[in-house]
Amino acid sequence: MAEKKTKGQKLAEEILMNPKSLTERGQGFLDEASKFCEGYKEFLGYKTEREAVQYVIPILKKNKYTEYDSKKKYKAGDKFYMVNRDKDIIMCTKGKKPVSEGIRVSVAHLDSPRLDFKPHPLYEDAELAFFKTHYYGGIKKYQWTTVPMSIRGVVMKKNGEKVTIRIGEEEDEPSFLITDLLVHLARDQMQKTASKVVEGEQLNLLIGSWPYDDEKVAKKVKLAIMAILNEKYGITEGDLESAELCAVPAFKARDMGFDRSMIAGYGQDDSSCAYAAFMAEIDTKNPEYTTMTIFADKEETGSDGVTGMASYFFRDFVEDLAQAEGAEVRHVMRKSLCLSADVGAAFDPNYGEVWESNNTTYANYGPILAKYDGGGGKYSTNDASAELVAYVQGILRDADVQWQMGELGKIDVGGGGTIASYISLNNIDTIDIGVPVFCMHAPVEVAAKADEYMLYKAVYAVYNSKKPKEI
Numbered sequence: 001m002a003e004k005k006t007k008g009q010k011l012a013e014e015i016l017m018n019p020k021s022l023t024e025r026g027q028g029f030l031d032e033a034s035k036f037c038e039g040y041k042e043f044l045g046y047k048t049e050r051e052a053v054q055y056v057i058p059i060l061k062k063n064k065y066t067e068y069d070s071k072k073k074y075k076a077g078d079k080f081y082m083v084n085r086d087k088d089i090i091m092c093t094k095g096k097k098p099v100s101e102g103i104r105v106s107v108a109h110l111d112s113p114r115l116d117f118k119p120h121p122l123y124e125d126a127e128l129a130f131f132k133t134h135y136y137g138g139i140k141k142y143q144w145t146t147v148p149m150s151i152r153g154v155v156m157k158k159n160g161e162k163v164t165i166r167i168g169e170e171e172d173e174p175s176f177l178i179t180d181l182l183v184h185l186a187r188d189q190m191q192k193t194a195s196k197v198v199e200g201e202q203l204n205l206l207i208g209s210w211p212y213d214d215e216k217v218a219k220k221v222k223l224a225i226m227a228i229l230n231e232k233y234g235i236t237e238g239d240l241e242s243a244e245l246c247a248v249p250a251f252k253a254r255d256m257g258f259d260r261s262m263i264a265g266y267g268q269d270d271s272s273c274a275y276a277a278f279m280a281e282i283d284t285k286n287p288e289y290t291t292m293t294i295f296a297d298k299e300e301t302g303s304d305g306v307t308g309m310a311s312y313f314f315r316d317f318v319e320d321l322a323q324a325e326g327a328e329v330r331h332v333m334r335k336s337l338c339l340s341a342d343v344g345a346a347f348d349p350n351y352g353e354v355w356e357s358n359n360t361t362y363a364n365y366g367p368i369l370a371k372y373d374g375g376g377g378k379y380s381t382n383d384a385s386a387e388l389v390a391y392v393q394g395i396l397r398d399a400d401v402q403w404q405m406g407e408l409g410k411i412d413v414g415g416g417g418t419i420a421s422y423i424s425l426n427n428i429d430t431i432d433i434g435v436p437v438f439c440m441h442a443p444v445e446v447a448a449k450a451d452e453y454m455l456y457k458a459v460y461a462v463y464n465s466k467k468p469k470e471i
């Protein structure tokens, strides 16, 4: 026989928060989440913004998306996309209401911390060949040594031809690595602070050691490597000056834990949010408001440049949509809503001291809805209004979507920003939402499958809600 609840217990249930783990939703939900994440793991194999954009285009076409044509009149339910310089993509489903009533946007970024190559990357030292890198985004540099790496990117040849490179990922392909000092000789290194243990100029990728067979040549190993590149890709050393090449961890995304409840893989900041929003976009068939799912670039370096969210490409596109319906872009923006979909931190008990226990976010507790991020005295943050947070929460509640709110960590231990600030410049109500991850910006990051799936449901709920935004 069930015990009767006391008055206090009943009151507590009524007026206090009682966060529950998503795992309490039962095995059926967890199985759905696992199934959803099979596609996510595949998506994680496309590790740069260019690769991910290329990956989604055929999927979009299969789902009846066509390339955007500013002269075409779109009707409710029509789906279209626009690519910006191979690095961003905007995907839309036309709503029943005119865009002047507002659109539902979500933005996630495709770029992740990595090691870009310098303009003159190839050199030889001590009869070894290296590529010199310049790290991209915020990393703990020491984490990137002794990790198998693959090389990706594009090289423009003098004849205008573009060569795409992707090597080091498959079983039968060679791998690359940044060396670290052997522990036996590391007495001095071990005394250094973590930011100095490995320095930027030591992040050099070891790429070869066999010399070119010619007595008369000075740098024989360098020449031998360039000869291989020339034979394989038809490129010369001069072509590397304009190239966009980088090294990323060569691991494949895989299930983690005996229970397979998590995923370990490179680039989950922010591919976890990108994939969730992408699937929500595809699954949205006849929305009230036009949806707009954006994969952005350059978030990790500050959103600058023509492919970053500080560029006008987003506003210009909305302007095109507005003009096609005789509306003004500023009126569309004012009525719209944007989810800045970016990851947050999952509480890690091994480093529990950096979190403040009342405002901590946990794996398996759903996507993190963040009113603000930034650092210190709330610097550099969008800080969503009470009205907006409540409006979005209402949509999520109606769709049985679970979220959690908190802060990145203790106030004075650090901080971090998202693209929300750049989007809100357009006078569009913006709020952050994203998957909690472990070891953010490390070569391998970890996220819980249940959170990834719940973020998909959250974006889907926002895209499919008929509730007007009266803010």
Ligand SMILES: [Zn+2]
Pocket: 109, 269, 270, 299, 342, 343
């Ligand atoms: Zn991010």
